[in-house]
Amino acid sequence: MPRFLKVAAAATAAMLALAACGSSDDSSSSSTGSGSGSSGVSDADVQAALQKGGNLTVWAWEPTLKQVVAKFQEKYPNVKVNLVNAGTGNDQYTALQNAVAAGKGVPDVAQIEYYALPQFALGKALTDLGPYGASSLKADFTPGPWNSVQNGGKVFGLPMDSGPxxxxxxxxxxxxxxxxxxxxxxxxxxxxxxxxxxxxxxxxxxxxxxxxxxxxxxxxxxxxxxxxxxxxxxxxxxxxxxxxxxxxxxxxxxxxxxxxxxxxxxxxxxxxxxxxxxxxxxxxxxxxxxxxxxxxxxxxxxxxxxxxxxxxxxxxxENGGSSLAIMDKGGNKALAYGFMKYADDGDGVQVRVDNGAFPATTAQLNSPAFQNTEFKYFGGQKANQIFAKSAQNVVTGxxxxxxxxxxxxxxxxxxxxxxxxxxxxxxxxxxxxxxxxxxxxxxxxxxx
CATH class of the missing domain: 3.40.190.10 (Periplasmic binding protein-like II)
Known part of the structure; x- marks a missing residue:
């Protein structure tokens, strides 16, 4: 694991100090979808945002998202997604925390690994996805990744992949x-x-x-x-x-x-x-x-x-794996949620699997096509059967x-x-x- 840069640690310290010493009452959050006090955002609202369109900035290094963005924009031609590789892992977190601390240049959506998500959530840098109905998606994901996107009883991201x-x-x-x-x-x-x-x-x-x-x-x-x-x-x-x-x-x-x-x-x-x-x-x-x-x-x-x-x-x-999360200081959050759901729990999942990603979704993991895939590298072995079983046996808690x-x-x-x-x-x-x-x-x- 690369050593975390001092500047990122300083930004993180500021975020955590605010979170640890501040009020736990999120009722003052904005009406754009942040915090438990936000008004609900229906599927119809999200679909309307997708049809209306707009610009989204997504920070991520995961390679198959390039194909996802292309397919997403075909389906929703009024949306322009700017996919930015701001660095891998800690390098991106450095840039992300600096942007949060500065209050400008924050992307709408960011890839955040499961181990790092609590730090950003507690630092109030992420949008609570409860108002969007994200909690109802629990059955769509395997236990390990789903547990990893929760913090304090709230959902702060959607699982993108997993590492059973x-x-x-x-x-x-x-x-x-x-x-x-x-x-x-x-x-x-x-x-x-x-x-x-x-x-x-x-x-x-x-x-x-x-x-x-x-x-x-x-x-x-x-x-x-x-x-x-x-x-x-x-x-x-x-x-x-x-x-x-x-x-x-x-x-x-x-x-x-x-x-x-x-x-x-x-x-x-x-x-x-x-x-x-x-x-x-x-x-x-x-x-x-x-x-x-x-x-x-x-x-x-x-x-x-x-x-x-x-x-x-x-x-x-689990070893590794990432979520996509909506940044609290991002822009059109309904549009951001629409993209995130497409990538992590919609048509984008199969696009990613077809390009070599390992999913966190039960539909793909349980499908015969996925489980019967033969890996030439492993002598024709159907390795996904082992991986899928491992995903179901991740220790809880x-x-x-x-x-x-x-x-x-x-x-x-x-x-x-x-x-x-x-x-x-x-x-x-x-x-x-x-x-x-x-x-x-x-x-x-x-x-x-």
Whole structure:
């Protein structure tokens, strides 16, 4: 995860201080759709806005939205969508928070990852979608993404995609060394030992420390390190789920069973094709990256269910994924909602799926056409069946911090030390907990 820029942290601090110290009463919100006090906006109102048209500015980096915008404008020719790539992830959040702080240049719609959404929602930068009837769309989305767009009982975005986790493994490597596909994380640890002993240049996986991966693994283990009740926050990385993850992963680190290679580097993709990296544990959005960046691995790799912390379990978690949200300081919000609904819960969803995106919508995930898609890269395997099952088995009750963007920015300075020094993973998590709590208290939250 790229380090969050200081200027963004400053803007975020200002937003959070206002949110934490201000009134929780949203009744003063404008009549354009922000806050619980807004008048309802009917489907007829939204359709009227689409027919009338106007200009929309959308900040997003997700590549398939280009095709969505083209199809949307064909259907609604009076609407002009200006799709802007203001940067990926934290780079966009920097620009977005600066625009919010300045009160100008704010887009109408923005792509915001699930882990970052609470921070923007609590900073009152997003429009509450309740007046638009968004709550009625719950059944249209899988549980993980739907829970992730809610904050304080309100809906602040519509899920655009999802990242239900799975185990990607190099079948050629597993066959060569007689390794069975692990069904538990203990079996995964045993496989790591067997592989590295047979070939000291081969590793079960790479890992140099990643906040999103660590939190996803704790999520799957049933951990709930973040508890949020308004401005009251609890951070605890010693709960049973976190402890289970820490105990297994510490052994992988201590026994030097993880390749010291950064994800998304050229060396990482080379490792996938030359057999030195045997597995990846990540979201269902990964296949397109295999095809584009590790093409010579085609036919060697397969997909399997996520290994379990308890034998016989089916638990999964999300890793990655984004929403589209309407900015509170944006313009025509009825028009913005119409575009967002088209892209995330309308005809635009299939457009995105056809161009390689992984959906958050149950209609696509449950369709025979989607589930029976054969992946040439995975030897003709119908991998979507595994991904769809994973999406339905995401453990419920997970929460991110209302300042998760900041927390993730200091991960490498805390937990990251466990991968490169004598610092234990447990001590690294404690340092992350303490630094996150210190920041939260400075912003007006009550953190314990």
């Amino acid at each position: 986790m799975a185990l990607y493994y190099n079948k050629d490597v597993f066959d060569k060394y007689g390794i069975k596909v692990p069904t538990t994380w203990q079996e995964y640890l045993d496989a790591a030992r067997k592989l590295h002993k047979a070939n000291p240049k081969a590793y079960i996986t790479n890992d140099t420390g990643d906040a999103g991966f660590v939190t996803s693994m704790i999520w799957q283990a049933g951990g709930k390190p973040y508890q949020v009740d308004g401005t009251n926050v609890t951070i605890n990385f010693t709960d049973p789920g976190a402890t289970q993850f820490t105990q297994v992963w510490q052994q992988l680190i201590s026994e030097k069973l993880l390749a010291p290679i950064s994800s998304w580097s050229d060396q990482w993709f080379q490792g996938m094709t030359n057999g030195s990296i045997a597995t990846l544990t990540t979201g269902a959005w990964m296949p397109a990256n295999f095809v584009s960046s590790a093409p010579s691995g085609s036919g060697k790799w397969r997909v399997a269910d996520l290994p379990q912390w308890q034998a016989g379990g089916t638990a999964s978690a 997970w929460s991110y911090l209302p300042f998760q963007v900041y927390a993730n920015s200091v991960f490498n300075d805390t937990v990251g030390k466990a991968y490169v020094s004598s610092t234990s993973l447990a001590d690294g998590l404690k340092a992350w907990q303490d630094q996150s709590a210190k920041y939260g208290n400075e912003q007006g939250f009550t953190v314990k």
